[in-house]
């Protein structure tokens with residue numbers, strides 16, 4: 001099963017159509033139906049590693065100041081108590097809390113899944129980001145989730161490679177500052193080259209400005225860890241910046257190629273080989 005990191009950007013992307021939402025939709029349409037989706041969202045950033053373990057996770061509207069249509073959005077995908085338990089088992093000795101009632105599906109997850117899996121008929125489990133752990137921990141935890149891919153679980157990180165809300169420039173909806181584009185390019189080089197070294201991006205001169213809090217950057221490390229475990233680099237799904245200080249860049253791992261990609265044959269396992 002493929003894996004992905006999607007740059008979710010503004011919550012408004014849930015109810016809009018643009019080149020990013022179209023790329024997420026095309027990705028979901030190309031992927032064979034997963035047994036379940038494991039989502040690592042920037043917005044469940046707490047002092048523990050936990051999974052949503054409820055049969056019916058609620059749709060959480062974890063933002064304010066947006067139009068009411070965004071508060072109407074529901075993503076009624078079922079949960080999966082069995083996958084929640086399976087995750088706790090495979091990442092031992094890391095402890096994974098089984099959340100029964102505190103969280104659900106937040107907008108980091110549903111703002112991309114309403115496009116990628118609009119029917120909401122695939123079970124979804126969210127994994128929290130342990131805020132007290134360093135980047136190496138998250139890269140390693142990502143790599144240890146790799147066995148799930150072999151049993152039909154689609155793993156999706158949802159954040160933004162560059163995410164600096166204090167420096168947003170509303171007059172530049174489709175542009176990035178120089179430093180935004182520099183860090184985005186540095187991350188691209190690592191993800192498509194040596195993803196196992198992604199935690200080293202913390203030493204980049206633009207890291208502090210690009211990830212003033214690391215919550216939106218960390219989901220990228222889960223894909224990097226999975227790519228490292230697979231021994232293959234990630235591929236760019238779509239690139240771009242928004243409002244100056246956001247990167248919207250998204251990556252996939254082992255995803256089927258678009259039908260328009262001539263000259264290659266897509267095998268049923270999703271990998272591509274020259275035809």
Ligand code: ZN
Nearest residue numbers: 008009042108
């Ligand atoms: Zn966000």
